[in-house]
Amino acid sequence: xRTVVPRAARGVFGPRFAHSCAAATRSPNRLSKSxxxxxSPNLSLALGTRTGSRGLSSTARRRDDKVDENENxxxxxxxxSTPLAEQLGKAISATGPVPLAxxxxxCLTGDMGGYYTGAIEKGRDQFGLKGDFVTSxxxxxxxGELIGIWFVAxxxxxxxxxxxxxxxxxxxxRGTLMSDVLRTIQKxxxxxxxxxxxxxxxxxxxxxxxxxxxxCGEDAAMTESKVxxxxxxxxxxxxxxxxxxxxxxxxxxxxxxFVVAHEFFDALxxxxxxxxxxxxxxxxxxxxxxxxxxxxxxxxxxxQWRELLVSPTPPxxxxxxxxxxxxxxxxxxxxxxxxxxxxxxxxxxxxxxESSPRYRAIKSGxxxxxxxxxxxxxxxxxSDFAARIGGSAQHPKRKPSGAALILDYGPGDGTVPTNSLxxxxxxxRVSPFAEPGLTDLSADVDFAGIAEAAxxxxxxxxxxxxxxxxxxxxxxxxxxxxxxxxxxxxxxxxAGDKEAEGYAADVEKAWKRLVDRGPGxxxxxxKVMAMLPENEGRRRPVGFxxxxxxxx
Ligand code: SAH
Numbered sequence: 001x002r003t004v005v006p007r008a009a010r011g012v013f014g015p016r017f018a019h020s021c022a023a024a025t026r027s028p029n030r031l032s033k034s035x036x037x038x039x040s041p042n043l044s045l046a047l048g049t050r051t052g053s054r055g056l057s058s059t060a061r062r063r064d065d066k067v068d069e070n071e072n073x074x075x076x077x078x079x080x081s082t083p084l085a086e087q088l089g090k091a092i093s094a095t096g097p098v099p100l101a102x103x104x105x106x107c108l109t110g111d112m113g114g115y116y117t118g119a120i121e122k123g124r125d126q127f128g129l130k131g132d133f134v135t136s137x138x139x140x141x142x143x144g145e146l147i148g149i150w151f152v153a154x155x156x157x158x159x160x161x162x163x164x165x166x167x168x169x170x171x172x173x174r175g176t177l178m179s180d181v182l183r184t185i186q187k188x189x190x191x192x193x194x195x196x197x198x199x200x201x202x203x204x205x206x207x208x209x210x211x212x213x214x215x216c217g218e219d220a221a222m223t224e225s226k227v228x229x230x231x232x233x234x235x236x237x238x239x240x241x242x243x244x245x246x247x248x249x250x251x252x253x254x255x256x257x258f259v260v261a262h263e264f265f266d267a268l269x270x271x272x273x274x275x276x277x278x279x280x281x282x283x284x285x286x287x288x289x290x291x292x293x294x295x296x297x298x299x300x301x302x303x304q305w306r307e308l309l310v311s312p313t314p315p316x317x318x319x320x321x322x323x324x325x326x327x328x329x330x331x332x333x334x335x336x337x338x339x340x341x342x343x344x345x346x347x348x349x350x351x352x353x354e355s356s357p358r359y360r361a362i363k364s365g366x367x368x369x370x371x372x373x374x375x376x377x378x379x380x381x382x383s384d385f386a387a388r389i390g391g392s393a394q395h396p397k398r399k400p401s402g403a404a405l406i407l408d409y410g411p412g413d414g415t416v417p418t419n420s421l422x423x424x425x426x427x428x429r430v431s432p433f434a435e436p437g438l439t440d441l442s443a444d445v446d447f448a449g450i451a452e453a454a455x456x457x458x459x460x461x462x463x464x465x466x467x468x469x470x471x472x473x474x475x476x477x478x479x480x481x482x483x484x485x486x487x488x489x490x491x492x493x494x495a496g497d498k499e500a501e502g503y504a505a506d507v508e509k510a511w512k513r514l515v516d517r518g519p520g521x522x523x524x525x526x527k528v529m530a531m532l533p534e535n536e537g538r539r540r541p542v543g544f545x546x547x548x549x550x551x552x
Contacts, residue, residue, distance in 0.1 A: 024427035026133045026263060026442050027409040027525040078315040084113040084437035085336040089312045097309035097340055099348055100421070101269035101376070104441050108267060109203040113437040116204040116267075125206065127174055132424050132440050135263050136407070136469075136522060137177035140510040142485070144180025146476040147405060151181065151258045153542045154403040155191050157549045158256070158533065161401065165194040166257045168388075170201040170246060170381065171264030175211030181260070182215070182235035194256075198233055198240040199249050208242050215240060246384050253397045257388045259404035259531075261381070265450070266408050266442040268377040270421065272308040273353050274341055275363050275370040277301050303363050305353040305372075307346045308339045310433070328423075328431050335433035352376065356452060358416055371418040373443060382450040383457035385531055390460025400460035400533030403541070410445030412466045412527045420444035447529050454531055462537070464530040464544035470515040470523025472543040482511045 080086035088106060092098055108115050116126070126132050136143040155165065167185075169178050178200065186192050198215075202208045208229070212222065216231045223230045227250065228243035243249055280299050313322055313336060319329035322338065342349065352374045353359040362370050385404040391397025410417055423432035423439040432441050447466045454461055465472075485507050492500035517524040530541050540546030 024133055024424070025135065025522055026266065026422075026424055026440065027522060078312075081333045081336050081435045082113065082437045084110070085435070087112055088436060089336060092311055097311040097342070099271055099346070100308055100310055100339065101271045101348075103310040103337065103436075104269035104421075107436045107439070107441055108269070110437075115437055115440055116207065118206075118437075125174065125210065126440060129427075132426055134427075135173060136514055136526070137180060137262065138174070140507070140514060141180050142478055142481050142507075142511055143473070143514060144177040145184045145481060146473060146478060147177065147260060147262075147407075148181040148184030150405060150476060150542060151260075151403065152185060152188050152191055153548050154258065154532070155194070155256075157539065157541075158401055158403075160190060160194075161256045162190075162194050164196055164252075164255045165191070166197055166199060166249075166255050166402075167195065168199040168201065168246070168249065168257055168259040170259070170261045171267060172200050172202055172211055173207060173263075175200070175207075175214040177260065177262055178211070179214055179235075182233065182238075186235050192236045195236060195238045196255070198238055200240065200242045201244070201246050201249070202242055203244055211242070212240075246381060251388055251395045253391065253395065255388070255402070257385075257402040257404075259385050259388070259402070260407075261404070262407045263442075264408070265375070265378050265381070265406060265445040266410070267440075268375050268381070270373045270375045270417075270443045271348050271352055272339070272371065272373050272421070273305040273349055274308060275303055275366065275368055276306050276341070277368045278304045303367060304345065305349045305359075305363065306344075307342045307349040309342050309346075310337050311340045312336060313338045313433070324431055328429055328434075330428070332425070332430045332434045335431040336436065337433040339433075356449065358414070358448065358452075362416060373417045373420060373446070375443070375446060375449065378446065378450055379453035382453040382531075386454035386458035386461045389531060389533060390458035392458050397460060400458075402533070404531040406445075406447075406450065406466075406529045406531070407469065407526060408445040408447075409525050410447055410466075410527065412447065412468065414448040416449070417444035417446050445527075447527060450529065460534050461531050462534045464532065464541055466527035466529040467544055468517070468524050469526035469528055470517050470521070472528040473515050473523075475543045478511055478515060482507055 078089070080089055084107065088098075088103065106112070106114065109117050111117065127138055128134060151167070155161070167178070167181065169181075172178055178198065182198070185195070200208070200211055202211065212220065212229075212231055215233050215235070217234055220231045220234075227248055228241050230239060230241050232238070233240040241249075278301065280301055313334065317334050319326075319334050322334055324335065353363070353372060355374075359372055359374070362372055386392070387395055389402040389404060390400040410420075420443045421432050421441065422443070423430040423434060423441055425435065425439045430439055432439065451463045454463060486504040489500045489503045489507065493504070513521055515521065515523040528543065530544055532539075532541055539549060542548055
């Protein structure tokens with residue numbers, strides 16, 4: 001079940017001040033392990049393609065004489081929970097079950113009513129009490145301030161470059177984190193002067209609008225170029241550029257990029273695989289693209305990965321027939337889709353689970369029934385960060401520079417995420433296959449996978465962590481910063497500022513939630529990983545075992 005946690009307050013005066021009420025984060029606190037819409041019985045029931053898991057309704061057939069005899073009528077007759085569900089259902093009827101990653105991509109950022117790209121009602125966004133979940137930057141300004149300080153510390157430690165500094169945020173939500181980071185950096189004029197541009201990588205047009213309003217003001221002019229949409233930031237008057245993909249941001253050997261990804265990687269589409277025993281001499285059908293690979297006929301039973309695919313649930317399904325966990329079925333229609341296991345190898349099952357020794361060890365160690373989740377987009381983003389910071393064969397860099405901070409939830413011990421896909425709507429855990437386009441989807445982040453991809457992409461970087469968010473924020477001085485805010489609030493309250501009354505208490509609660517290691521807190525579940533220029537382990541960054549240092 002989603003965790004509902006007590007009062008949250010964003011610790012600032014003014015319009016953003018203190019929304020206080022229960023709000024859920026997207027982290028997997030107290031996650032019950034279940035595969036999608038149902039649990040494992042559902043999976044075995046639904047083995048195979050959609051035809052195996054769905055019956056044709058004869059009444060439906062009689063009623064629609066326009067539909068060809070060979071077509072599956074159910075897609076035309078059944079009631080889908082959202083327009084996107086209908087579109088996906090019909091597409092899957094035509095093409096067969098689709099990889100989980102394709103389903104997630106359509107649901108989150110697809111053109112036709114994806115969660116971040118359109119389906120949410122007008123005037124409502126994903127965040128805060130009226131939305132679906134709450135995130136750390138929205139809980140307290142201190143979160144973004146400390147990330148700003150961390151970047152300042154890195155800039156100092158890396159020799160105070162005078163120009164060419166870039167700030168890049170992927171998945172910036174409402175823009176709150178970047179606003180807090182920039183307000184903090186503004187207090188360090190030498191670093192502020194070194195900033196060439198701020199880049200915001202954002203898929204959602206609505207959120208791009210919200211970010212622009214916050215960072216530039218509603219009336220600020222916007223211009224378009226090949227790279228993206230440009231405006232000027234109210235902080236330090238630096239140019240700010242929005243792109244939909246990090247690849248659109250130009251690379252240059254002279255730049256010092258500081259990248260932040262907060263709750264971004266968990267929103268990237270994952271593929272899921274299950275290890276199965278394949279009987280001897282079974283010939284494994286392959287895609288066109290794989291015909292050139294060696295024969296897969298076997299004389300011994302072999303262990304192979306099979307991809308978990310998404311197909312429609314049988315028409316007239318109920319939460320009971322689908323075994324939806326009771327905690328996920330309240331006020332939600334029965335899921336339109338479910339996971340099924342592919343009967344044969346797919347293009348992805350042939351190469352993704354073979355791409356890392358970690359997956360191979362699971363196949364030989366855990367054997368049949370083992371599940372893994374693989375996120376190729378996470379590897380692409382990690383490789384991009386690494387190449388920007390450390391240089392690569394394609395984009396060599398004389399001296400690696402910059403840093404990236406990745407904050408998200410997922411295993412911190414190097415294990416591969418399994419069974420972690422979850423749906424979130426209005427602060428509650430729901431089936432990820434219910435109300436596509438209205439339901440937020442996320443999955444645990446494979447920090448070790450990110451580290452592997454980054455290390456492969458560039459020899460000029462090194463990785464630190466992941467460490468727990470609670471530890472990171474404590475070392476970064478969250479308590480001291482909160483003390484200062486509370487003291488200032490009390491002084492204002494003494495001077496008659498009504499709003500400041502109660503503010504101190506809200507700030508206290510908010511910061512505690514960010515570092516709390518208990519089930520309702522974010523201190524343990526959320527992790528922080530840092531990517532730095534390679535320095536042969538001579539210097540550890542602040543928050544990861546190192547001190548503030550200044551390179552002269
Ligand atoms: N970092 C913010 C928002 C987290 S929600 C916060 O902590 O408050 C995820 C964010 O990533 C949203 O802004 C969403 O629109 C964006 N996003 C999700 N998938 C994306 C993709 N594939 N490309 C670019 N942005 C994406």
